[in-house]
Amino acid sequence: MEKNKKIRNADFLQGNIACAEGAIMAGCNFFAGYPITPASEIAHHLSKRMFEVGGTFIQTEDEIAAIANVLGASWGGAKAMTATSGPGISLMLENIGLGVVTETPCVIVNVQRGSPSTGSPSIHMQGDMLQSKFGSQGDYQIIALAPSSSQEMFDLTIEAFNLSEQFRTPVFILSDSLIGHMRERVELPNKEELALFERRRLKSYQGINQKIFLDEKVALMPVFGNGLKANVTGSTHKEDGFRNVSDPKILDNEIKVLSNKILKHKKEIIRIEEVNLEDADVAIFSYGLSSRAVLKSIEVARKERIKVGSFRPITIWPFPDEEIKKLSNRVKTIIVCENNLGQLLPFVKAAACENCQVIFLPPKTLGTLYHTMEIIEKIKEVV
Amino acid sequence: MSEIGIRLAGLGGQGVVLSSVIIGRAASVFENMEAVQTQTYGSDMRGGDVCSEIIISEQKILYPIVNYPDILVVLAQKAFSQHIQDLKENRILITDKNLVEVNNVSKNIKHFCGSFNNIAIDKFKDNRVANMIMLGFLIGKTKILSQASLEKAIVDLVPANVMELNIQAFYEGVILGNNL
Numbered sequence: 001m002e003k004n005k006k007i008r009n010a011d012f013l014q015g016n017i018a019c020a021e022g023a024i025m026a027g028c029n030f031f032a033g034y035p036i037t038p039a040s041e042i043a044h045h046l047s048k049r050m051f052e053v054g055g056t057f058i059q060t061e062d063e064i065a066a067i068a069n070v071l072g073a074s075w076g077g078a079k080a081m082t083a084t085s086g087p088g089i090s091l092m093l094e095n096i097g098l099g100v101v102t103e104t105p106c107v108i109v110n111v112q113r114g115s116p117s118t119g120s121p122s123i124h125m126q127g128d129m130l131q132s133k134f135g136s137q138g139d140y141q142i143i144a145l146a147p148s149s150s151q152e153m154f155d156l157t158i159e160a161f162n163l164s165e166q167f168r169t170p171v172f173i174l175s176d177s178l179i180g181h182m183r184e185r186v187e188l189p190n191k192e193e194l195a196l197f198e199r200r201r202l203k204s205y206q207g208i209n210q211k212i213f214l215d216e217k218v219a220l221m222p223v224f225g226n227g228l229k230a231n232v233t234g235s236t237h238k239e240d241g242f243r244n245v246s247d248p249k250i251l252d253n254e255i256k257v258l259s260n261k262i263l264k265h266k267k268e269i270i271r272i273e274e275v276n277l278e279d280a281d282v283a284i285f286s287y288g289l290s291s292r293a294v295l296k297s298i299e300v301a302r303k304e305r306i307k308v309g310s311f312r313p314i315t316i317w318p319f320p321d322e323e324i325k326k327l328s329n330r331v332k333t334i335i336v337c338e339n340n341l342g343q344l345l346p347f348v349k350a351a352a353c354e355n356c357q358v359i360f361l362p363p364k365t366l367g368t369l370y371h372t373m374e375i376i377e378k379i380k381e382v383v
Numbered sequence: 384m385s386e387i388g389i390r391l392a393g394l395g396g397q398g399v400v401l402s403s404v405i406i407g408r409a410a411s412v413f414e415n416m417e418a419v420q421t422q423t424y425g426s427d428m429r430g431g432d433v434c435s436e437i438i439i440s441e442q443k444i445l446y447p448i449v450n451y452p453d454i455l456v457v458l459a460q461k462a463f464s465q466h467i468q469d470l471k472e473n474r475i476l477i478t479d480k481n482l483v484e485v486n487n488v489s490k491n492i493k494h495f496c497g498s499f500n501n502i503a504i505d506k507f508k509d510n511r512v513a514n515m516i517m518l519g520f521l522i523g524k525t526k527i528l529s530q531a532s533l534e535k536a537i538v539d540l541v542p543a544n545v546m547e548l549n550i551q552a553f554y555e556g557v558i559l560g561n562n563l
Contacts, residue, residue, distance in 0.1 A: 008412060010411070010412060010415075011411075011412060012404070012407050012408040012411040012412050012418060012420075122423070178421060178447070181421070181422065182419060182420065182421050182447055183404060183407055183418075183419070183420040183421075184411070184417075184418065184419050184420075184444075184447075185411035185412075185416075185417055185418060289447075292445050292446055292447060293446060295445045296445040296446040299445065369446075369447070369448050371450065372446065
């Protein structure tokens with residue numbers, strides 16, 4: 001639909017196009033993907049744009065190949081991305097685990113659709129929130145961001161690249177089909193004004209004990225093609241990359257260091273948007289598109305002098321449990337609004353239930369945006 | 384100006400989505416306003432139900448969906464029966480005179496209609512510009528955005544080889560909207 005050749009500094013962009021442009025702005029120079037509604041516009045747009053910036057675009061035979069391409073490209077030094085929807089993520093999960101364990105920076109965009117299984121391609125849902133964190137086998141941490149507008153599709157894609165480079169790990173964008181297809185005004189910054197995190201690369205080995213993996217402070221990456229060698233494996237390995245699959249202590253170290261690499265930097269990673277919480281008795285926890293219905297409801301409720309505010313995690317994983325615990329000390333009730341059957345609800349409860357009551361309010365019909373009245377009625381019920 | 388919510392409904396192939404994107408682009412890029420456009424459609428490209436919504440506002444738009452439109456544009460009979468119940472008193476209804484039979488509508492609804500499809504065929508020999516005539520009619524009638532902004536948005540979004548035709552059709556609609 002966007003026939004005009006050049007994107008303007010302030011443009012009217014579909015969320016998916018804003019995501020693709022954000023990737024270009026962040027320096028993404030490799031994209032591999034397989035088309036799927038409602039994420040296809042990202043690949044479609046990048047199939048043209050990637051060549052304009054001297055990057056590589058590959059339409060792979062399936063999603064498994066797409067994520068494998070992305071991991072390989074990242075080890076070749078590229079800033080790499082793929083985009084799909086829930087069914088595609090299901091196929092990618094094995095290699096996403098490989099990306100986590102081999103500490104491979106990359107960005108994975110999930111434009112969520114009606115699920116489970118093939119589901120409803122053009123209906124919006126927040127049904128893959130846990131899949132992104134727990135889909136691949138074993139204990140691991142992931143970073144995931146949830147945009148709520150076209151502007152955030154742009155901004156958070158840049159942030160996702162920065163976080164993936166800083167922490168040498170795959171980062172998810174958890175969008176949905178309404179945000180992906182929605183058009184809104186997007187302000188694009190000048191690239192010179194952006195703070196982009198450039199990969200910390202290993203230039204040369206400093207002796208036999210050089211850590212190239214498993215450092216809580218993030219090891220320098222021995223990117224291929226610069227004369228360095230690295231053994232990159234999904235099997236349990238030591239700091240030098242070599243396998244040891246018989247010693248539980250090596251396994252213990254790998255799992256803990258990889259988790260701590262994210263968890264010990266939660267303060268740097270986690271971003272929250274708080275609105276009207278200063279004097280609130282009731283807080284509403286919501287994210288992504290749902291948060292826009294929540295904010296509208298709060299605007300209406302505030303006109304009736306109801307003390308209610310919004311707590312919106314922009315970072316879903318690592319989960320902002322400490323921030324929610326603090327919130328639970330200040331409010332009497334937290335209402336959880338998400339377009340699913342309560343995927344993040346247990347996490348909110350675990351963080352808050354000692355101090356305040358936690359109530360779940362799904363939309364009346366899953367796959368639709370909350371009517372503001374649904375939320376306002378619930379607020380009045382609990383106040 | 385507070386928020387104006389517009390819903391356009393018709394069939395696939397009538398240019399419903401493109402029309403809404405042109406309105407949103409005119410508002411957000413050329414009049415420095417906020418705009419949100421969303422759409423729903425069946426999986427069939429032509430002939431399926433299509434509904435596109437656009438909100439324009441001077442302020443940040445929180446809620447992106449139009450539950451009760453201020454302006455409802457209907458270009459197919461089926462769409463009329465699907466959407467008319469969402470139109471409240473004193474709001475605006477715009478229909479294609481030859482494609483939609485309007486009945487049982489409250490007297491307090493401001494109803495305007497034009498022969499967008501017939502004019503497109505008779506005068507421009509191309510029914511694909513019916514949506515531009517409708518768009519011009521909408522702007523001529525409601526003055527929600529300037530004609531110049533709409534023209535710039537059309538230039539951005541319509542293929543170069545049919546741009547002139549589309550702009551002519553747009554201004555044909557504006558005149559129709561101003562005079563009717």
